[in-house]
Amino acid sequence: MNGRIIGIAATGCCCAIISARWWPSLPSVVWQCCLFLTTGIILIACFGRHYYTSKPTPTLWWYCSAMLAGFCTGSLWAASLGQSYLTWQQLGGEIQRDVIIEGRIVRYQMFPDLHRVLLDTVKEDGMRWPANAKVLLNYYRPDRHFKRGQRISGQVRIKPARALANPAGFDAQQWYVSQQIVKTGYVRQALQLIEPDLSLRGRLQMRLITPSIPGGKWLNALLFGDRQQFDKDDWGLLQRTGTAHLFAISGLHLIIVAAFSLLLVKGIILLLAAANMRLPENLRPLSIMVMLSCCGFYGYLAHWQVAVVRAFVMVLIGALLFLLARRNSRLQVLVFTLLLNIVVTPYAIYGSALYLSVGAVAIILLYYWRWHHLTRLPVWLQCILLQLTLTLGMMPLVGAMLGQVSLVSPFINILLVPAMSMLIVPGCMMGLLLSTMSPTQPLGEAILVLTGRLLEWVMRLLDDIDQGSVGWNAFSLESVDIALGLFVLMCLMVLPAFYGQKRLVLIALLACSPLRSDRWWSNPPWQVHFFDVGQGSATLVTRNGEALLIDTGAGYGATNNYIERVIQPFLQAGHYTLKQVYISHLDNDHAGGLPAIKRLYPELPVITPDTGCLSGRHYEWQGLKVNVLWPRANMHALSDNDRSCVLLISGLNHTVLLPGDIEQKAESALLTLVDDEALKATLILAPHHGSNTSSSTQFIAQVAPRYVVYSQGWLNRWGFPDTRVRARYQNLGAEELLISETGYLRVELGHTITVERFRHGKRTKWFHKTFSN
Template sequence: MLALAMGLLLPRFLPGLPAAWVLIVLGLLGLLCLLRQASRPLSWLCFGLLWACLQMQAALDERLASELDGRTFWLEGQVLGLPAVQDGVVRFELGDIRSRHAGLPPRLRLAWYGGPQLRAGERWRLAARLKRPHGLVNPHSFDHEAWLLAHHIGATGTVKTGERLREAVGAGSWRDRLRARLLTVEAQGRQGAIAALVVGDSSGLSPADWRILQDTGTVHLMVISGQHVGMLAGLLYGLVALLARIGWWPRHLPWLPCACTAAFAGALGYGWLAGFEVPVQRACVMVAVVLLWRLCFRQLGVWLPLLIALDGVLLFDPLASLQPGFWLSFGAVAVLALTFSGRLGAWRWWLTLPRAQWAMVVGLLPLMLALGLPISASGPLANLLAVPWVGLTVPVALLGTALLPLSGLGEGLLLLAGWSLGWLFQLLELFADWQAAWIVESLPLWAWSLATVGALVLLLPAGVPFRALGALLLLPLLYPSTPLPLAGKADVWVFDVGQGLSVLVRTRSHALLYDAGPRHGDFDTGERIVFPSLRRLGVDRLDVLLISHADSDHAGGAVAVQRLLPTQRVLGGEPARLPAVLQAQSCESQTWRWDGVRFGLWRWAQAADGNQSSCVLMIEAGGERLLLTGDIDARAEQALVQSDWPLAAHWLLLPHHGSNSSSSLPFLSAVRPQNALISRGRHNAFGHPHPMVIGRLQDVGVRLYDTAESGALKVELGAFHEARGLREQRRFWREK
């Protein structure tokens, strides 16, 4: 069983899936190894690897074909799950796809800007522009492509128009009506949190709520997961056991089978109410295995049921291993099993929860580091209060939901649940203000290995000699591990922020951020992408935040970056149009040196609009030069050429994302770049970069690097090396 689990997990770490002939060899090898007892573990490893690869390849084959990428199609489908509406945008999933065009995926994720109200279970005819699954790739960012593949979504898209063909039917429509009912009850402003706990719809939580939950390490409490399903199953099991213990259970009914049946029925019911998403399916499988173990196989110990659940989940859906929640849920159960099993004597009840929280913090630390997740310093104390708090609130919310048909009673219980959640968020906000989440720098393998061993040593029983020495093995986490540029050189990162711009320039002891990415509604790339990437790269402060001009695709994330990261000085091409909280100064022409690297600023004094007002930055390190140009147009380029500014550069960031209004021939002739960097969004509405601009660059032999194709780009200025894109780090689910 362990070999089978290893085989099912192995493809998660492969840069690419094996070819068909390799899979055939694996199958034959597995059959041969079955003939001898000693080689049977290898046989099951081969079978697990073969099954996982076949399932993952099938999911990849369901993606939209490359030749259909970016095209608009008429199609029919049924709304799946609960549609979410934010800032006038309706986001939903569509299944049971039918179209006269062959090759469309069976499941889509769509956005309808200004669209009508959609209900789960409705059937629609839509005109939608479809795109192959694609996500932003940065030093630290959510892997959107892996998430889409794990949810078997073959394409994303934007709806142009549509018509409803059939009203809502099925269980999904009932859940949707229930969600709408929950969002209308009086719950002290916490209707969104109640809907998240009851039906698994977290769209009602605000960005501020999510920030509090992340900073306190309590996100898992507001997203229906194994913890919620396990809590409800445990509550029902414990209720039957309590009734049997005090003599109130019917004697003719054996209490243990009834307790296990009630617990499993409660888990399935809660899972159905939550929409049976992948984490809930995983939780129900684990609950079923634990209850079966408790009923019939308790003598086998705790590790075998955990291994059965692991194999069961992966056999059902090998793609579950692409999600961080899979690793954290099984890791948490394994840590608790290691902590509570095999101990001499029992712990006092009031020590159980604190010790469990301590074990979870230490035991999950290696997984959090490996997954690149933020670590909450206030998490242990926050969870110590929040876990039992939510554990008591969930039954009240579920009971109130069940009693909604009874006038006044259900609303009263939901009001009580709303009060409870309101007080909880106020307490969590205090913890978040005290200590925000900590994003650890990228760790080398040796440091992560030491931390893993240290965490395991600390989890050993108290009687083990030298157990406290495990804390020493965690010390590498406290020291910077990201290599710094040598004196006279600079590292330049062009982040992958979609249709926008954000560039980090780092010398040995200084850091400058040129633009902070866009903000679209409540999605702030400064907070979600730029800041985590800076911390992942070891940047803990900014000497200069330089905002080329005030357009949202360049300045949208600036406020978040300044709020989250100490910033010494803010410069901007349009300081009057930037938010007052930035206290930006005008970027007048000036030069300075940091660690042997020369910086020069230029701005056109006669600029007539925002694009022309962009600050232009030249960086020179070791004789190699990079020119950052913001969104200057041909007129500003002409003024720059006519100035006495030295323009020749090895690297050029294309002005205005490659728009045809920029990158004029006289400007390119003056710069004479060998390499050009393009920061833009894939399938952007502006058609950037323009084919004529690309043609001009190719005619003079300029090499192009594009964030939409290569992810975030790194240039080692002063080393005269090629740029490196993060998509070069191959993952089988990423497009080449």
């Protein structure tokens, strides 16, 4: 019974800690004190009743108390972690600072236009940060490149780690929390190497992974967990084929190393026995110690990344249970594995890898519980069935966490996992071990070359499969509830029959159905969406499942743009069809996503001041009137800003004015061009992001908006919006909406006007609400 009570308490603790991922706010100090007192009262009541009264404590009392105590303890733990993160994130205030940063490189990514450096064990102007607090730096136009494990220093400009806030696309803020990144910034002066990586790991990596070895980047990933040489095409291939997990050192790799080491120990024991050497009767502890040592050395080579630590914990738990010959329920093993992983890597609850790892363990335990009779089959057939079950069971979880699943993944993994298990990973380890010893160094290097060639052939085969399955190799899961519903449905289908099973299956089917609503993509009369794209502009007008896009936000290089990062995921999640694109002018902060638009939507009409966005053009779309007010034809003498395409969209007694970056010269011309009433608008997107060169008093008075939206970046270097511009709008009674404070903004225009601010939403997570007032 004691074990069951501890298991229930651990379950409550895990549930509370994981729930912090969705908390809208962190508990205040008062609430934390209440939780602490509640936990203490529960424990005192339980143990006092048990030891100081003659009445037996009911079992249900113990179970409920254990669950509640675990939940309170987990809530306290999660709240303290969140407060610790916010303390370091907000240290120094809402400003940018030039400081001297020193730190050890944890991750180093090279892009065509910049290098991205992640540092830990940081010192800021000589002040040491907590060991796990990290800073993420962009290194523009680098004069050299560095490697993971090196210690560097340089002058940088940093600010609190506060990402853009949009309801679709990659959640960078949640990733910051999961990685404990508390500051971001960019390098102002060239970084200097102050301490090379002289560790055994660094020397091995420099000596073994050279340009002369084929498949070097793949060997580097498998041996040292270093994937900085992977480019976007490599990542795309691995994601579409569902094989990214094979090149991220995790539980699979450590299990292979464990099995390889145990086979090696068994072989040595057989040789010693053949030589008639006297051996101890019980060699299990020795074998387990050798196995854990090999796994630990592999973890050391991989820089003890979070996923490696998590995998090692799971191997360690399995080894201890084996040595102690403890018979615990599978559910208890799963719960304690999850709890221990949370304790070791607490911020991992905000990422996805923890749930994928524990999900894989859960599927394996479920497989051996549900189909234990299959253990009588041949080992090779058991491995195939287990791999197939694991791949199919993980597909909904992968879809929920990553947004898409690979349809060819089950077939590819059935082929590649055995190859990885029996050839590639053992070949890597054998080559590494032999290369470290002088007599066998040539043999070790030959094995690494052979393994590298095999990896190159495997990747060419993967590429051929990917090219041959274009159009159906990846399936997007546009809603997390669908993916989780599918996962629950699969679990219910494989469980033995029990009372209420059919009802639960029906509930899971309803969760998977499209009959659901989401406040971010519901269809009222019409909506205007202002995306958080930093110092830029991107606006979407939607009605009846169709959309008009006005400006794309900035683009940085060939692959980094807000169309692919934010707008396309939003369109897919809301099931919107993009019908037309307007570009106010061709500055990067408004038109940086044009190459992505032309690549993703090649048939879509794109209208700019040079291709038809001229005064007098008007048409109806979905019952709304779209009027182009500016510029007039043959006005090339004006600046690009003053030639911005100005749109007036109206319907249902509301009007929205989108003026691009026009300045006061164009504003004055526009006032003389149109009637006094023609410029009246319910809402205006402030010209030129709120610059004082725009938004003249006469122009604002003519528009007379109820709402003004400033699309500008947080802590932007121009100081937009200008305080004088804000005063002009305030004097006319306009309500201000700053994208830098609200994040993504949605305005619903119907019989009433509803404004929803992403950072201020009731369901918005706590880490999105920093610096939002």
